Amino acid sequence: MNRCIKLVFLQVLIALSGCAAAPVAQIPVAVPCVPANAPTMPSVTENADLAKLDDRALVLRIASERLDLLSYSVQASMIVEACR
Secondary structure (H helix, E strand, O other), rough: OOOHHHHHHHHHHHHHHHHHHOOOOOOOOOOOOOOOOOOOOOOOOOOHHOOOOOOHHHHHHHHHHHHHHHHHHHHHHHHHHHHH
């Protein structure tokens, strides 16, 4: 009886050691690298609305939007670089 238990135990050990030696496949999984809190693109004034502005207001609006777009561009390019 004791020998029978040893044989079963030995068979179980052999079976388990065979599982441990089995090759493991590592499959790459695509994950989104853009965070959920990524900055949203700032809005820009339509050409028709820009045409209604006087020269001073037009220059100020374009300058303001340019700064907003530059800031957005820097933030977006940092996110893209982090994804590489």
